[in-house]
Amino acid sequence: MQYSKMFIPTLKDSPADAEVVSHKLMVRAGMIRQVASGIYTILPMGLRVLRKVEQIIREEMDRIDSQETFLPSVQPAELWQESGRWDFYGKELLRFKDRHGREFCYGPTHEEIITDIVRKEVKSYKKLPLILYQIQTKFRDEVRPRYGIMRGREFMMKDAYSFHTDDASAKETYQKMAVAYENIFNRCGLGFKMVVADSGTIGGNFSHEFAVLADSGEDHIGFCDSCDYASNLERAEARAPSPAQDTPKLDNLKEVSTPGKKSVQEVAEFLSVLPQQIVKTIVMDSDQGLVAGLVRGDREINPIKLKNLIGAEWIRSADPKAISEETGIPLGFVGPVGLKLKVFADREVEASNNFVTGANKTDAHFTGVQINRDFKAEQIGDIRMVIEGDPCPKCASGTYQVKRGIEVGHIFILGTKYSKSMKAHFLDLNGKENPMVMGCYGVGVGRTAAAAIEQNHDEKGIIWPVPIAPFAVHIIPTNYSQDAVKKASDSAYKILQERNIEVLLDDRTDRMGVKLNDADLLGMPLQIIIGPKNIESGKVEVKVRKTGVSELHDFPQVLENIPAILKDLVS
């Protein structure tokens, strides 16, 4: 492609509203423009990258017999009512009516649609397993879109769905899919981790995320520095506390006055105890009503782990007013002793003795509290947040590291959640009807491209990994109005094209500085710089964008080596 013919509106200044580097660079490099909050136009340079990512995805999907389909983005409400998600999904689901007043939504995901087609067309175990995927625009009316296309409301996603006769088959496909995903992100040149994850609103009971480690990531990833355990922090397990060596002397329960002391910090100072001798009582709201979670004073509660422990559909922080109204207890003095709510305790609380809790009345706490003696917990489990430095739950010697990650892919085993509610049944060997076991698997296409920039850039601009670069080679004539330079540049352009190498020729008559700066911004892996003096002696400069290293080579012989140079850059 000739630069002068391509629509590449580059900018010198970053737009003021761009916060993260990938957003800034994508706008500056003329890849995207914002239309509304979380909604973007993808310009030619941006689309070339997305298409590259898509192509890699297609190849890896095909390899595991996942077949491409194309599902409608506009979906009838009935299907969502059938699955139960019309009411459950909330405001994130963009809903509207057609001219007849029939309700529709713009698909945020496609379980309903795919389950509908499969239940109609597949009746026999002989047709299973079946894996279908599509690459399509999704819309999720997120509360807070941000960071350009990294978290837009409208976004391109590859979503695959699998249907099985049983759990074992689903698991097998899940493993294949995990390998395919590793291939995809490896091929895109990304450093990532496959981590244990929560399944959120998609549902199901088993899932992993693919997280690209980057400071701008919105997820927190906990991983062991010694073994291969890695998990989203919202799911990361804590190592079980070791049981006490000797039986401590148990104090009696005693009420003490703590006027105005609400926070752990305040109470600890006031009573001269360590924060870990306090047990905090966090009241959460869920589909099961208000529940209380107990964690040590020096810990944070992990709502997701609590949700999973109690088997709730959803959980969130309770409104302080609701707490006071339902329990009659002022915030800051809630404790498990005599509390009317169901109480769930972290294992560390069970392992603690003589601790301090709120006394369920204003300006008072209990000391010498003992679980099982002074109160009973509904259930005891792992409900605290792990932090960096905590011991690994899986191996003896490791400790947790915590880093930020961008979730570029997510795979789930859904079980029979959708097949049961939507009656996607098949007949087995014995002619007996069973619900299909399902899995679903997503890759954020735009997010993957953005993550690639987060990991591959410098102060001058983008440094594309070869496999997803918009062009492999960028030819830069330093002065395109000079005959010798123009002639050499045109011929290099032609020869590389004949070799099926994607090449961008900067045929603009601008000064060299302008062109070199744009080239560094746009970030093609290889630059061929052709100037009058060098070309006179039969040389051109070949510069590797990533290293900045530039070498003189014989021209045109060097063109034969370009494929090899590019190949070297991939590994």
Add this chain to the structure above:
RNA sequence: CGGGGCGUAGCGCAGCCUGGCAGCGCACCUGCUUUGGGAGCAGGGGGUCGGAGGUUCAAAUCCUCUCGCCCCGACCA
């Protein structure tokens, strides 16, 4: 949804407090010169100052309402 900030030319901003010609840099157009790291000179085009209402002789500026966008917390590819 709660808290904070910002809307002035394509991009980045000043002007607003203290009302009085709508400005600057970059980008864009024309001409000449220039061409190895974002050129110089000369000339030029481009604005409902987010929108509506109000106060005033006079509003980008003050007041009210409204819309949009961004940032910080609960959700997600």
